[in-house]
Amino acid sequence: MNRVMFPPLMSGHQVTGDEDPFLTACMKAAAGCDSGLIVYNLAPDTLLAALVFAPEVPLADAMTMLPVCAVGFQNALGALAPPEVAVHLEWGGGLRVNGASCGRMRAAASTSTPTEIPDWLVVGFELPLWPASADMGNTPDQTALYAEGCADVEAPLLIESWARHTLNWVNRWEEEGTKPLHAEWRGLAHGLGEETAQGDVVGVFVGVDEQFGMLLRDENTTHLFPLNTLLEDL
Structure with a gap:
């Protein structure tokens, strides 16, 4: 077992083998575990972690924890990776390293009703450390962390850094609202300003609303896709 140190108000639970820490975190959350629990798996080729929240606001506002955790991840990796490594965030949860897809954020909650205060919310990430195939030329839009000049980034340290940076953004959100988070996330x-598709709708990704819902503008109107549409069904 690799020991990972967490900041105050957070705790860790390591799982091994094929156990998915995201699903384990959801089960522990449903059973009433404390918020701030991070379940993680230091697998040889993939890093997985999930953080449990106990929101005190309706789901529509609580879903801000998805971009909070994503920005926390970007800040964490940015602090550990070489300065030339670029880390960006897709609205739908995808992670990009040097422009290529490299893992994802994901979220689940006790409810999918935007106006209801959820009993729990879990946000996690999956990060491939090594490519699935030695021939990466077949999948130029897919990459892995250690294929992008980040071989010195140790997985336990990345989880520690993610915890610290995420906690910092949670505190800023509570004290300052969404404005600083919006500025950092933007x-x-x-893909901002580019044509993209969300379901059957194709349009230009023009930004997000106050609750980080995607604004997609086509020839006729601007469509809003709330963050809660990204919740996974367990």
């Missing part, structure tokens, strides 16, 4: 967002 500078990291992948």
